[in-house]
Amino acid sequence: MVNTILTIAMAIILLSIAISMIRFLIGKTSVDRVIAFDIMTVSSIALIAVLAKMTGRIIYLDIALVYGLLSFLAVIIIAKYLEKSL
Amino acid sequence: MPAFSKDDLMKNISITFLILMIVWILLNNTLQIDILIPGIIIALLSSLLFCRKCEVFSDIKLTPKAFAYTLVYLIIFFIDLYKSNIDVSRRVLSPSLPINPGIVEVKTRLKSKFGRMVLANSITLTPGTLTVEVKDDSFFIHWIDVEDDEIENASKKIVEKFEKYLEVIYG
Amino acid sequence: MEIFGAIITLIGSLVLLIASIGLVRMPDVYNRLQVGTKATTLGTILSLAGLIVIVPAWAGKLVLLVFFIMMTNPVSSHVMARAAYYIKIPFSSKTKVDKLKLSKKVLKTKIESK
Numbered sequence: 001m002v003n004t005i006l007t008i009a010m011a012i013i014l015l016s017i018a019i020s021m022i023r024f025l026i027g028k029t030s031v032d033r034v035i036a037f038d039i040m041t042v043s044s045i046a047l048i049a050v051l052a053k054m055t056g057r058i059i060y061l062d063i064a065l066v067y068g069l070l071s072f073l074a075v076i077i078i079a080k081y082l083e084k085s086l
Numbered sequence: 087m088p089a090f091s092k093d094d095l096m097k098n099i100s101i102t103f104l105i106l107m108i109v110w111i112l113l114n115n116t117l118q119i120d121i122l123i124p125g126i127i128i129a130l131l132s133s134l135l136f137c138r139k140c141e142v143f144s145d146i147k148l149t150p151k152a153f154a155y156t157l158v159y160l161i162i163f164f165i166d167l168y169k170s171n172i173d174v175s176r177r178v179l180s181p182s183l184p185i186n187p188g189i190v191e192v193k194t195r196l197k198s199k200f201g202r203m204v205l206a207n208s209i210t211l212t213p214g215t216l217t218v219e220v221k222d223d224s225f226f227i228h229w230i231d232v233e234d235d236e237i238e239n240a241s242k243k244i245v246e247k248f249e250k251y252l253e254v255i256y257g
Numbered sequence: 258m259e260i261f262g263a264i265i266t267l268i269g270s271l272v273l274l275i276a277s278i279g280l281v282r283m284p285d286v287y288n289r290l291q292v293g294t295k296a297t298t299l300g301t302i303l304s305l306a307g308l309i310v311i312v313p314a315w316a317g318k319l320v321l322l323v324f325f326i327m328m329t330n331p332v333s334s335h336v337m338a339r340a341a342y343y344i345k346i347p348f349s350s351k352t353k354v355d356k357l358k359l360s361k362k363v364l365k366t367k368i369e370s371k
Contacts, residue, residue, distance in 0.1 A: 002311065005263035009304070012270040019277035023289075031286050031341040035293050038333060039280055042297040042326065043273050046304040049322065050266060052315075053308050061318040062113075065325065072329040079336035083343050112317040171272065171299045174292060178279035187288055187349070210331035211298060216291050217331075218338045228287045228338060 006050055013047045034078050041071035094141065101143040102133040146200065152255045159251040166212045166247075173214060177230065188232040189218060192225050192241040195249060201256030208248050215244055262310030269303030272296055284349035286341045294334040301326050 017040050024036035045064045052060035106129035114121050146152070177184055196202050206217045206225060214230030227244060234240055276296030283289045305319045305326075 002259045002263045005260070005267055009263070009267045009270040012267070012274050013304075016270070016274040016277040019274070020280055023277075023280045029286065029341075029346050031337055031344075031346055032289065034337060035286070035289050035334075036280060038337070039276060039293050039297050042301050042330065043277070045322065045326070046269065046273060046301045049305055049308055049319065053312055058115075058315055058318065061315065061322065065318070065322055068322070068325055068329065072333055075333040076336055079333075079340040082340040109321065112321045115315070115317040167295075167299060170295050174279070174295050175272070175275045178275055178282060178292060178296075183282065183284070185283075185288060187285075206335065207328075207331040210294055210335055211327075214291060214295075216287065216294065216338055217335050218287075218342055228291070230288060230291050 003054060006054055010047060010050050010054075013043050013050070017043050017047070030082065034075060038071065038075055041067065095138075097146075097148075098140055098143045099133050099137050101146065102137045102140070103129050106133060143200070146256060155251050155254045159248070159255065162247065162251070163208055163211075166208075170212045170214065174230070177214075184231075186231045187228065189226055189228050190232060190234075190240045190244075191237050192227060192245050193237060194223050194225060194241075194245055196223075196252055196256065198256045201252050204256070205245070205248055205252055209244060259311050262307040264307070265310060266304050266307030269300045269305075269307060272300035272303060276300060286346050287338060287348065290334050290338050290341075294330055298326060298330045 020036045020040045020043070024033055024040070027033045027036075045068050048060055048064040048067065052058065052064070107125060110125035110129060111117065111122075114125070194202065194205060196205060202220065206220055209215050209225065209227060210217050216228040217225055218228050219226040225245075227240075229240075229244075233243065273296070276292055279292030279296060280289050283292060302323050305323050309316050309319050
């Protein structure tokens with residue numbers, strides 16, 4: 001029962017990543033694309049955490065943590081680059 | 087830069103050490119002594135080496151009253167987080183997109199840097215407001231539904247509910 | 258109890274779905290950022306909170322993740338908003354006021370720092 005609900009949750013998160021991908025593709029400005037990328041990353045953190053429960057491997061949570069850290073740094077650096085203060 | 091007393095340095099180093107230790111314990115999820123010892127050594131070394139000049143934590147007051155207010159602040163903050171999400175979800179899902187955005191200016195009474203940072207982050211996470219720029223004591227906020235663009239009224243609506251707690255915690 | 262946690266996770270994933278729909282529907286960068294910060298923060302926090310209820314033994318790392326997201330998400334959306342403002346990405350036609358443009362204080366310091 002729990003696994004069924006978690007599978008549905010994973011499907012919904014994957015769907016939300018796919019919808020964010022639309023914004024990533026049509027974009028218009030670079031900032032739009034970075035926002036879409038950021039939302040995809042944060043959704044992926046939730047996805048990885050649910051996956052860790054379903055496979056029973058706690059090590060996946062470390063991956064989620066490092067992934068979040070790297071994407072945060074990436075967003076900060078891209079913002080600095082766009083402001084031309086890098 | 088204000089004068090940097092020895093007490094402040096000790097406080098900064100000990101707060102950094104505490105944060106690093108809590109992160110280490112949460113990451114390892116255990117209290118065994120052979121895992122704690124490397125953590126203590128690394129946390130002590132990095133807080134001594136890298137916290138010579140950090141002054142961000144000097145504003146924190148370590149009194150019981152500040153702790154109590156921190157708890158109340160967290161509760162209020164979480165309630166606001168839920169309210170903001172229900173509000174934003176309603177706007178996203180309704181077919182006509184009822185948004186009315188604009189950038190307004192608000193003033194804050196907080197003096198310390200750390201308090202202003204916490205205030206700006208809280209504003210960003212609550213009902214339809216997003217901090218765009220901070221200059222001295224004025225915040226420029228993108229508001230998804232502008233009710234009032236006068237400085238005093240906007241400040242009352244956005245900042246005041248957090249400010250009275252943060253004032254006690256950080257001064 | 259486990260089913261309760263799973264339902265919380267499901268609600269969190271629905272909030273994430275709303276965030277991505279908002280990302281596509283909103284008319285300009287700043288409104289997209291609004292949806293991006295608020296909805297994804299709550300969505301991820303709810304998903305992780307549901308997992309804490311299901312597997313209490315993992316609470317340490319999950320709490321660390323929750324705090325990490327709560328600290329970093331507002332900061333990253335703030336820097337993106339700032340960058341979008343200073344490279345002059347236009348507002349949508351619905352925008353009413355822009356006090357930042359009127360404020361001399363910001364313009365002056367921006368020119369001095371160049």
